[in-house]
Amino acid sequence: MTVGRSVPRHEDARLLRGRGRFADDVNRTGQAYVRIVRSPVAHARIDGVDTAEAAAMPGVVAVVTGADVADVPPIPVRLPNPDHPLDAHLQPVLAYGEVRYVGEPIAAVVAEDPYLAEDAAELVELDLTELDAVLDAEDGVCAATLTDGFGDVDAAFAGAAHVVEAVVEVGRHAAVPLEPRGLVAAYDADRDRMEVWGASKVPNFNRGVLAGMLGMAPERVRLYAMDGGGGFGARGEFYPEDFLVPWLARRLGRPVKWTEDRAEALVALNHSRQQRHRVAAAFDDGGTLLGLRDEIWHDNGAYARTHGLTVPDLTVAMLPGPYRLPAYGCRLHMALTHKTPCGTYRAPGRYEGTFAREQLFDVAADRLGIDPVELRRRNLLTPAEIPHTRPLNALGTSMVLDAGDYPKLLDAAVARTDGWRAEAERLRADGMRAGVGLAVFLEKSGLGPYETADVVVDASGAVRVHSGGTSLGQGIETVLAQIAAERLTVPDDRIEVVNGDTDLQPYGLGSWASRSTVVGGGAVVRAADAVVDKARRTAALLLEADPADLELADGRFTVKGSPDAAVTLGEAAAARMPGGPGMGPDEEPGLAARRVFTVDHMTYPYGVHVALVAIDPGTGAVRVPRYLVAYEVGRAVNPKLVEGQLVGGAAQGLGGALYEEFRYDEAGQPLATTFMDYLMPTASETVPYVETLVTEDAPSPDNPLGTKGAGEGGITAAGAVLASAVRAALGLRGTVGRLPLTPSRVAELMDGAGPSASDLGGHNGGDAPPRPEGGPAHEDG
C-alpha cells in the first residue's frame, strides 16, 4: 500500500541537486532576448511611442509597439460566465491608445543579449498625457455586479433580536511565487510548429488561446510545463508575455527568450484579495444565526484577466461557510481601478470572506455574551444535515456540501489548544497584550468538469503517467505516482509522472483549485485500472487461464492456487508488442490506457484555525507563538505532503494578515516594488511550529479515493484567525477593521483609533452600514 504513506518526494532529488529545470534554465540555439517596456504611470493617453533610438542601437533585433499588434484580440477569459460578459474590459497584449496601470506592457525590445535588451528598453521614448487615476473600487467602473442568495433576508433581519454589522477590508496582496516568470519560444516555419517552454498551471488551455491568437491550429502548438517556482494561483495564467514571446519568435524567425525580473513581477503578475465588505449578521436571542448579508466592493485592478469572475464568484458563494443559514443576500461589485489587474491567489474569495464572516461571529459572541466557540458550534451544520444542498452556484456548479462532521473537528481543535488561554494569561502577566483567536471555514476543491491521465507500462515494467497537471511544488509527481502504484501493485518509485506536455497529454485541464489529487488522481485510478484489465487479458492468454482466475499482487499476475507461474506487468507489456503473443485480434499494441474522470460537483473540505498572538504594547508588533490548522482532508494520499501544504499555507496567509500589502500613492504609483517594501514573512516572522490536526473522518463520496483537496486549507482562515486573536488580545468591541495588521495599524487599534465603536451595528438595525469614515478607511489615496 503506498496511498496513505508519506513516501519520499520524487521531485526532491533533482531539486536538491540544483538540477530542477525552471524556465530560465532553458536555452535554444540562436535565441534572442525580450525586454518589455512598461508604463511608468497609472493612467495616461499614449500620444506616441518613439522606438527609433532603441531600434538603432547595435545588437537590437526588433522593437514592437501596440501598433504592431493592433489586430490581435485581447486575452480572453478562461472561465467565462455568459451572464456577465467582460469583453469590454479585457487586457490587450500591448497597450494601444491608453495605459491603465503602472507596469502595463507598452512595447517590447528584442536584442542579442538580455543586458542589451534592457539598455535599449530605456531608450524607448513614451509620449504620455497623464489622466486621473481611479484608486478606490467604489469610484471605479463596475465591470460586473453579482447578486446571489436565498431565503427572506429582510424578514430575517427585521425579526432578529441582534444584528451585528461591520465594514471590513482586506488589503491588496498576492501570490508572489519566488521564481519570476520565464518563457522560451521557438517556431519552425517549415513544419509550422510552435514550441513554448515555461508553461504552468493550465498548459492546454493556454495552448488553445495562443493558437487562436496566432491563427494556428492548436495541434501545431506544443507547450512544455517546467518546474514551477511556486504557483499559488498566479503563475501559469495567460499573460501578455505569453502571446508576445511566441509571436516574436515567429515574426523574427528565431527562438526568443524572456525572463521576468522581480520589479516587473511585482506589478505584472496578478494581484489579489483587495475587497471591502459591508457585512451584517442577524441572530436570535439564543445565538442562532438567522440571516447574513454582505455588499462587497472588489477591486479588480485595470482589466479583467483570464480568471474573469472567479474571485468574485467564489467570494459570494463561499461566504456562508460551514454554518446553517436560513437567509442570505450578497451583492458584489467587481470594479476596475488603475492598478495591477487581479486574479486568484490561493483560497481566492475564501480568505477574504472567512475573515469578514468570522469577525462578525466574534463581535456577535461578545454582544450576545456567548463564548465564541459555543456560538460557532450552535450554528455549524451537523452531520445529520449533510450532504447539504446550498441553493447557490459556485463556478457554475451547484453547491452540495458532500461529507463532514464540522462540530467534531471544532471540538478536536479546541481540545488540542486547551492550554493556550493559560499561555495567553502568562504572556499578559509578562506585559504583553496576548489573546487566542479561532476561525472555522469551509473550503472547496476538486473543480471539474474532468481530468485526463495516461498510464503507460513498458516492457521493463517501468510506468509513466502523462498527467494534465503541472509541478508547482505541491508534490503532484509523487502523489499521482502513489495512486498509480497502488492500483498497479508496484512500488511508487517505478512510476514517472510526466506533467504539462500538451502533445503527450492534450486533454488535461491543469493544476489549480486544489484539483490535481482529487480529479487528476481519479483519472489516474481509471487509467491504471484499464491498464490492469488489459494486462490481465494478456496474462490470461500467456498463462492459458481464465482472466477471472488471475490475481494481481506485487505487479505480477498468478493463477489462484498456483503461485509459481506468473506474468509481470512488464512481461504483459512485452507480449503486447506488435505481433506479440499476448495480443488479441484487433487490439491496440502496447500496455497503455488514457482515461477521463469527470465530476459534477466540487468537494468541500473544512477546517479550523486557532492562533495565539503576543503583541508588543510599545510597537504594536504581532508575534504568533502558537498556531493550529485542523483540516478534514477525506483521505491523505501522502500525509507529510498534506501537512506541508497546511504549514506552508499558514505561513503565507500570515504574510497577508500581518505584513504584505501592495499600497499605492495618490497618483497610482505602487509603493511596494521591491522585497524591501513588499514584506514577505521570513523565518523570524512565521510561526516557529505550526501544529496540524489532519482528519480523514469524511471521505468524499464523489471520487474513487475519497480525497479532498489540501492545497488551500492552510491559508483560508489565516487572516480570520489572526484578526480574531489580535481582537481578543486588544479587547476590541468591534472588528479589527482591515488587514494587514501591521505594527502601526495595531498601535492605532491599541490607541482606540480603530473601528471598535463605529462599526457596531445598532440593536435590530436594518440599513446597510455606512461608508467608513476614519478608522478602517482604505489607504489607497
Added chain:
Amino acid sequence: MTGDDPLTDPHQVSVRVNGTPHELTVESRRTLADMLRHDLGYTGTHLGCEHGICGACTVLVDGEPARACLMFGVQADGREVRTVEGLADGEELSDLQRAFSERHGLQCGFCTPGFLMLAEAFLAENPDPSEDEIRDVVSANLCRCTGYQGICEAIADTAAARRAGGAP
C-alpha cells in the same frame, strides 16, 4: 556599447567552481549569478529578486555565503566558488540534502539551493547551533512554500548528526 564603456569592458576571469577551473571573458557588469548560470551552466543558482533580499542565489565564495546577484563575475576572479551542484558526492546526496528531503524542507525547490548553501556555511562556522540561531540564519533568505519549518528542522538534524558522527 562595447569597447570604451566601463560597464561593458571585457575582463578575463579565472575561477574555480566546485573544484573545476574555468577561464572566461565577461563584461564588467555581468553578475556572478549570470556568469555561473549562463556562461558556465551552473543553473542550480537561482535568481528570485536580483536585489539581494531573497537569497535564492546564495553561493559560497571562498567559503563565505554571498549573494551571486550582488557580485560581479569579475569579482570572483582568482577565487573558489561553491554552488549547489557541488554538494552531492556524485549521485549520493549530502547529509544536509537528505535532511531537507526527510523534513519536507522544500516544495517548489526554487529557493532550496540558496538555503542549502547558506546552511552549509553556517554549520561550518557553528556546528552546535541553538534553535534560535538556526531560525535567525534561515531568516536571511525567503521561501514562499514551506513556512521555513522543515528547513529549520533539517538544519538542526544535520547539525546533530554531524556532531554525533564527528565533525566532517
